[in-house]
Amino acid sequence: MRTRQQDIDSATPTPAAFPGGAELFRLGPAVAHLNHGSFGAVPLPVMEARRSLIEEADADPDAFFLSVPERLAAARHRIAAHLGAEPEGIALVTNATEAANLALDALGLGPEDEVLVTDHGYGTVTDAAARRARVTTVALDPELPDEEAVAAAVLGALTPRTTVAVLDQISSPTARVVAGPALLAALRERGVRTVVDGAHAPGMLARPLAGEPDFWFGNLHKWAYAPAGSAVLAVGAPHRAKVPAPVPSWEHGHGFPRAVEYRATADYTGLLAAPEGLELIATLGAAKLRRHNAELVAYGAETLARLPGLTPLPYGEELAMRSLRLPRGLARTHAEAAALREEIATRLACRVLVWPWPTGGGIRLSAQIYNRAEEYERLAAGLKGLLDGR
Known part of the structure; x- marks a missing residue:
């Protein structure tokens, strides 16, 4: 597991899209689906x-x-x-x-x-x-x-x-x-x-x-x-x-x-x-797929970590999910976390998990082969404006 300073010191290069990844799914293009970890998505085959x-x-x-x-x-x-x-x-x-x-x-x-x-x-x-x-x-x-x-x-x-x-x-x-x-x-x-x-x-x-x-x-x-x-x-x-x-x-x-x-x-x-x-x-290449997803979610987390008040949590490098702490006082309860999650979905057209914690909750990102680096950049840009208004 790594620390915030290690992430900042060694930023992940912008990952390329997984070849043909998006075409394997029937997800709506108007929404950035950055929450594969909750419900998954079923490929066309x-x-x-x-x-x-x-x-x-x-x-x-x-x-x-x-x-x-x-x-x-x-x-x-x-x-x-x-x-x-x-x-x-x-x-x-x-x-x-x-x-x-x-x-x-x-x-x-x-x-x-x-x-x-x-x-x-x-x-x-x-x-x-x-x-x-x-x-x-x-x-x-x-x-x-x-x-x-x-x-x-x-x-x-x-x-x-x-x-x-x-x-x-x-x-x-x-x-x-x-x-x-x-x-x-x-x-x-x-x-x-x-x-x-x-x-x-x-x-x-x-x-x-x-x-x-x-x-x-x-x-x-x-x-x-x-x-x-x-x-x-x-x-x-x-x-x-x-x-x-x-x-x-x-x-x-x-x-x-x-x-x-x-x-x-x-x-x-x-x-x-x-x-x-x-x-x-296995056909796509399990090791290649896992490596792509881990690198892409690393890029997403590092992009969000540049926002004031967002702190990346320690993580396993092989995982396709990352969490960051939100500014203190946000998402302290299940109700507050759900409200912020739906506000992000409605205003930013991005699906993420927001989790509660008594002193302030966090945001969890996922990465799958249908995701692209610009979706995390879009989330970061919109989230900055949303948090600045609070």
């Missing part, structure tokens, strides 16, 4: 694959739905190959929130258990832990300098009652690595089971399952180019038999992962099309 599946299901529903369990298994094998996972160690689910609840149910938590979370965690995941056990929240200063400092803060908050840690792999608001391999190893040595929220990892990280957590889950609809409603839950071998099926079905007797994946008559077309997104990334 993946849309076409899903459309073909929908047409197949409409043409012969019996044949389609009778084939779903085996086709889900085949899709799972293709996805596992890209994630570096065991095909029988992952299950296809609809989103990270569902996966978090399945993982926490599998742990069989009770009132005697203490679950460690951080104040950078995703709200619905933290709430899921709080509904099942006593929760201790670690306060992580957004400006902690590096992963080692983050790990020290987490380990320093453990108590004799701590049995589980629920941690972000990449924090959603502040775009920083929390559950890195070194921290996971240290927790394992202390007998703490780990649940890792890897919502942003598939498609962004070369090794999304690094560190071997007990449970890991990641969305495929963000950086892996899959349709919405596509995610993965990875479970360590000792825990697989304990994962409950969201909907007990005719596949219930097969156990994990088939019993978790199949939920009777539902729309499976997004999950069945999901491997196409990861295979498109």
